[in-house]
Amino acid sequence: MRNLLITIRYDGRRYRGFQVQAKGVPTVAAAFQDAEEAVFGRRDPIKGCSRTDSGVHANRFCLSLQTESRIPTDRVVPALNVNLPPDIAAIGCREVPPDFHARYSAAGKRYLYKIWNDPVRNPFWEGFALHVPHALDADRLHRMAQNFLGTHDFSGFSNAGGSAANPVRTITEFAVSREEELLVFSVTGNGFLYNMVRILAGTLLDAARGGIREEELPEILASKDRSRAGITAPACGLYLDEVFYPCLTGGGLDPAPVRHP
Amino acid sequence: MRNLLITIRYDGRRYRGFQVQAKGVPTVAAAFQDAEEAVFGRRDPIKGCSRTDSGVHANRFCLSLQTESRIPTDRVVPALNVNLPPDIAAIGCREVPPDFHARYSAAGKRYLYKIWNDPVRNPFWEGFALHVPHALDADRLHRMAQNFLGTHDFSGFSNAGGSAANPVRTITEFAVSREEELLVFSVTGNGFLYNMVRILAGTLLDAARGGIREEELPEILASKDRSRAGITAPACGLYLDEVFYPCLTGGGLDPAPVRHP
Numbered sequence: 142m143r144n145l146l147i148t149i150r151y152d153g154r155r156y157r158g159f160q161v162q163a164k165g166v167p168t169v170a171a172a173f174q175d176a177e178e179a180v181f182g183r184r185d186p187i188k189g190c191s192r193t194d195s196g197v198h199a200n201r202f203c204l205s206l207q208t209e210s211r212i213p214t215d216r217v218v219p220a221l222n223v224n225l226p227p228d229i230a231a232i233g234c235r236e237v238p239p240d241f242h243a244r245y246s247a248a249g250k251r252y253l254y255k256i257w258n259d260p261v262r263n264p265f266w267e268g269f270a271l272h273v274p275h276a277l278d279a280d281r282l283h284r285m286a287q288n289f290l291g292t293h294d295f296s297g298f299s300n301a302g303g304s305a306a307n308p309v310r311t312i313t314e315f316a317v318s319r320e321e322e323l324l325v326f327s328v329t330g331n332g333f334l335y336n337m338v339r340i341l342a343g344t345l346l347d348a349a350r351g352g353i354r355e356e357e358l359p360e361i362l363a364s365k366d367r368s369r370a371g372i373t374a375p376a377c378g379l380y381l382d383e384v385f386y387p388c389l390t391g392g393g394l395d396p397a398p399v400r401h402p
Numbered sequence: 403m404r405n406l407l408i409t410i411r412y413d414g415r416r417y418r419g420f421q422v423q424a425k426g427v428p429t430v431a432a433a434f435q436d437a438e439e440a441v442f443g444r445r446d447p448i449k450g451c452s453r454t455d456s457g458v459h460a461n462r463f464c465l466s467l468q469t470e471s472r473i474p475t476d477r478v479v480p481a482l483n484v485n486l487p488p489d490i491a492a493i494g495c496r497e498v499p500p501d502f503h504a505r506y507s508a509a510g511k512r513y514l515y516k517i518w519n520d521p522v523r524n525p526f527w528e529g530f531a532l533h534v535p536h537a538l539d540a541d542r543l544h545r546m547a548q549n550f551l552g553t554h555d556f557s558g559f560s561n562a563g564g565s566a567a568n569p570v571r572t573i574t575e576f577a578v579s580r581e582e583e584l585l586v587f588s589v590t591g592n593g594f595l596y597n598m599v600r601i602l603a604g605t606l607l608d609a610a611r612g613g614i615r616e617e618e619l620p621e622i623l624a625s626k627d628r629s630r631a632g633i634t635a636p637a638c639g640l641y642l643d644e645v646f647y648p649c650l651t652g653g654g655l656d657p658a659p660v661r662h663p
Contacts, residue, residue: 152525198526218522227528261479264413265459265530267488 148233176224196376303335344371437485457637564596605632
């Protein structure tokens with residue numbers, strides 16, 4: 142019995158998130174399990190590093206599964222790719238210790254939130270970035286984002302529907318950068334509450350327009366009041382970018398760079 | 403009566419090319435004319451700079467139309483964008499002399515051909531670049547591409563179905579560059595025969611694998627024999643990038659940079 146850590150990349154537009162739902166609902170996990178069955182001979186349970194919402198993308202999503210199959214580890218990626226749909230690709234596979242679990246072994250994750258910031262929308266970013274027509278100041282957004290660094294009770298930055306018992310999370314990095322019209326928020330933390338990255342992004346976008354004042358941000362965070370934070374930014378701009386596994390030598394991730402999409 | 407030069411950008415995946423075809427066939431021109439009717443009050447004839455094939459994309463496609471409508475020129479882009487589908491965007495509009503014609507006034511065009519060059523396919527480039535799994539040497543491809551510079555009879559690099567009476571064209575630039583896994587061919591010329599850019603790309607890809615020897619390229623060009631050139635590379639990688647109008651002050655194009663998608 143081997144325990145395998147498999148990394149996949151997916152365009153989430155067509156899926157109702159990662160997690161398997163009722164039969165017939167398109168999910169990334171269901172599509173993966175069809176390929177898994179073809180490659181490993183059976184649908185063994187898979188453990189995803191995270192749920193992702195409808196329409197959310199992943200540059201490097203990790204899942205683990207235990208298999209009796211004898212397929213060599215280095216043949217898994219090409220074999221899966223023959224069987225996965227075009228909007229999902231396997232990009233890495235390695236054997237991990239028996240007690241490794243893609244979700245519980247993760248020490249942290251990085252998400253990206255992408256914004257096409259130009260008066261005119263871009264057909265090539267449709268479904269892959271939020272279109273914001275008014276000019277955004279990346280340096281100012283970056284400065285405002287630093288208010289969220291550190292360990293906080295993020296109750297005010299979570300929507301109903303999450304399952305976390307403890308709302309305290311630590312954000313270790315929150316960078317806002319621009320490359321021409323593309324604005325990217327990069328947020329790294331030890332974990333995120335339900336919709337937390339999208340509400341953080343929405344709050345900064347509200348603050349950029351003046352709907353929320355910059356000085357209020359620490360107070361809004363401390364209030365733990367969802368109604369004081371900003372909108373939940375749409376799913377299309379969100380990418381699970383990387384999952385961190387310090388228990389694995391070398392970090393356990395395939396460092397394949399991903400531009401876009 | 404004003405003559406307007408309108409620049410559009412489109413994701414061509416859903417369309418059977420630019421040119422209007424039979425009723426019900428999805429074409430970029432038909433979608434544009436629906437928006438035109440909403441904005442200008444009627445479907446005046448539009449002159450496209452080029453036909454593009456099914457699945458071909460455009461960073462900056464130009465079309466001209468004459469209109470009696472009084473809508474201010476600077477309101478045309480936002481008005482069109484409200485009425486165009488998400489995979490087509492108007493990105494520029496300017497008034498041009500009455501005798502300007504988007505096709506006949508063009509002195510040249512630049513096309514890009516994009517290749518995702520990595521053993522593993524990338525879901526985010528699906529439909530937007532050709533996937534080539536074996537390693538390509540951009541410098542070698544660039545050197546080979548220089549064989550096509552200059553004025554030649556390109557009969558051997560054209561498929562049946564074109565309408566050009568004269569097969570002589572001049573290529574002024576043919577660059578191959580790499581940015582990480584993305585390989586881009588950039589070809590500029592005074593005009594292109596039917597499928598010419600895709601056959602040039604396919605011939606270089608054949609030469610990269612050794613199916614065609616590098617030394618043979620001048621001979622294949624001189625032979626004017628389609629069967630000696632390479633495959634027609636798939637439409638998904640092709641982008642009409644820019645159209646050149648020296649008759650217009652400043653070149654007449656919106657220099658908006660386009661990454662990708």
